[in-house]
Amino acid sequence: MFENLSERLERSFKILKGEGKITEINVAETLKDVRRALLDADVNYKVAKTFTDKVKQKALGMNVLTAVKPGQMMVKLVHDELAELMGGESVGLKLEGRPAIILMSGLQGSGKTTFSGKLANMLKKKQHKNPLLVACDVYRPAAIEQLKVVGGQIEIPVYSEPESKNVIGIAQNAIKEAKAKGNDVVIIDTAGRLAVDEEMMNEIEALKNAVNPDETLFVVDSMTGQDAVNTAKEFNDRLDFDGVVLTKLDGDTRGGAAISIRTVVTKPIKFVGTGEKMEAIDVFHPSRMADRILGMGDIVSLVERAQEQFDEEEAKRLQKKIQKNKFDFNDFLGQIQQIKKMGNIKDLASMIPGVGKAIKDVDIDDNAFKGIEAIILSMTPKERTNPEILNTSRRQRIAKGSGTTVQDVNRLIKQFDQTRKMMKMVTGSRMSQMMGAMKG
Numbered sequence: 001m002f003e004n005l006s007e008r009l010e011r012s013f014k015i016l017k018g019e020g021k022i023t024e025i026n027v028a029e030t031l032k033d034v035r036r037a038l039l040d041a042d043v044n045y046k047v048a049k050t051f052t053d054k055v056k057q058k059a060l061g062m063n064v065l066t067a068v069k070p071g072q073m074m075v076k077l078v079h080d081e082l083a084e085l086m087g088g089e090s091v092g093l094k095l096e097g098r099p100a101i102i103l104m105s106g107l108q109g110s111g112k113t114t115f116s117g118k119l120a121n122m123l124k125k126k127q128h129k130n131p132l133l134v135a136c137d138v139y140r141p142a143a144i145e146q147l148k149v150v151g152g153q154i155e156i157p158v159y160s161e162p163e164s165k166n167v168i169g170i171a172q173n174a175i176k177e178a179k180a181k182g183n184d185v186v187i188i189d190t191a192g193r194l195a196v197d198e199e200m201m202n203e204i205e206a207l208k209n210a211v212n213p214d215e216t217l218f219v220v221d222s223m224t225g226q227d228a229v230n231t232a233k234e235f236n237d238r239l240d241f242d243g244v245v246l247t248k249l250d251g252d253t254r255g256g257a258a259i260s261i262r263t264v265v266t267k268p269i270k271f272v273g274t275g276e277k278m279e280a281i282d283v284f285h286p287s288r289m290a291d292r293i294l295g296m297g298d299i300v301s302l303v304e305r306a307q308e309q310f311d312e313e314e315a316k317r318l319q320k321k322i323q324k325n326k327f328d329f330n331d332f333l334g335q336i337q338q339i340k341k342m343g344n345i346k347d348l349a350s351m352i353p354g355v356g357k358a359i360k361d362v363d364i365d366d367n368a369f370k371g372i373e374a375i376i377l378s379m380t381p382k383e384r385t386n387p388e389i390l391n392t393s394r395r396q397r398i399a400k401g402s403g404t405t406v407q408d409v410n411r412l413i414k415q416f417d418q419t420r421k422m423m424k425m426v427t428g429s430r431m432s433q434m435m436g437a438m439k440g
């Protein structure tokens with residue numbers, strides 16, 4: 001995401017490269033470029049103008065600074081101002097009610113149902129909450145079913161009344177059920193329309209008044225550009241919502257919505273959705289988003305996501321196995337599955353500074369692991385724990401079973417052997433022997 005804007009901004013800063021100091025002229029030139037880049041990225045006109053005016057003021061006020069290069073200073077100024085524009089600090093959810101109630105709003109297809117699931121999953125895993133999902137989209141026949149599928153995936157209960165069209169009644173019954181069953185968060189998924197219409201607004205407004213939510217979130221597809229900002233404004237005028245969820249930031253969005261929404265509706269962006277998987281949700285951090293827009297990568301988010309998937313007990317267990325040279329194909333498979341859970345591989349890689357641009361046109365295939373998985377899954381349990389027994393006829397059988405070739409199987413086994421040896425060397429006692437020898 002934001003590749004275009006990032007590239008354009010980087011080019012703008014080049015004007016200052018080689019310039020010894022910041023002057024009114026080179027600042028004006030740079031910022032004219034920055035402004036054009038923002039407008040092309042669908043940033044609201046007024047927002048872009050105010051933005052560049054502010055940066056200009058700051059830049060000119062700073063021209064005594066000689067320690068940093070003008071280009072670097074400009075990047076920093078633009079970065080900080082972008083972060084400020086997107087809200088400065090990250091704002092969390094206020095979940096005080098017993099149960100706490102979260103109401104989703106937004107147009108059809110914006111990603112409400114998907115996000116309801118992602119949020120429930122996140123609250124369960126990270127905050128040890130016990131959420132209940134509520135299906136209040138009673139118009140689209142498949143909507144209830146869709147929420148049930150999502151709930152099933154993440155093992156979170158879904159309350160629905162397929163026969164009823166009375167959304168207030170459904171929501172109130174769901175809250176009663178939550179109290180009875182000890183669910184501490186109730187997430188209400190509502191109906192959207194293709195465009196803002198009066199009937200839908202009336203319904204969600206009435207629903208909001210009836211259940212008095214702790215948080216009303218407005219979900220919006222970031223790919224819709226300027227429309228996203230207009231829709232946000234209309235919903236906010238009626239609902240006075242508490243926060244914005246920007247979905248589909250993994251797509252081909254130009255990013256303008258992320259930058260202008262906050263200024264136009266003066267409500268914080270609280271979460272972003274970056275994919276269709278249940279794990280593809282991030283808490284919105286303005287400063288980190290500014291990093292991404294400027295192509296500086298987002299190491300912090302990457303590390304956080306990696307940590308979430310990291311299980312300390314499991315790591316200790318693996319280390320013991322490696323030391324005893326018992327690391328086997330089951331462990332290998334487990335590792336692959338963990339990496340896959342972290343999300344789309346290209347997305348992950350693009351968060352590393354410098355890598356994003358480099359791999360922009362490279363086709364990284366999430367299916368790269370599929371062949372490997374298929375081969376391991378075609379092994380018998382005995383073969384997986386004792387790779388030594390993999391003789392030629394076994395290898396032939398595995399190739400057939402996994403739809404690969406014997407060469408593929410041989411290659412994987414060879415890689416596995418090498419990995420195992422290397423792991424042992426790094427973590428095992430030989431490492432300390434080597435270190436000892438070197439010191440001695």
Ligand code: GDP
Nearest residue numbers: 108109110111112113114247248273274275276
């Ligand atoms: P709703 O009508 O507002 O409930 O929207 P849905 O949750 O049904 O989402 C509409 C479509 O967008 C579905 O195909 C989702 O899989 C997809 N979607 C939702 N969030 C994201 C996201 O963050 N990234 C991507 N790529 N797709 C998403």
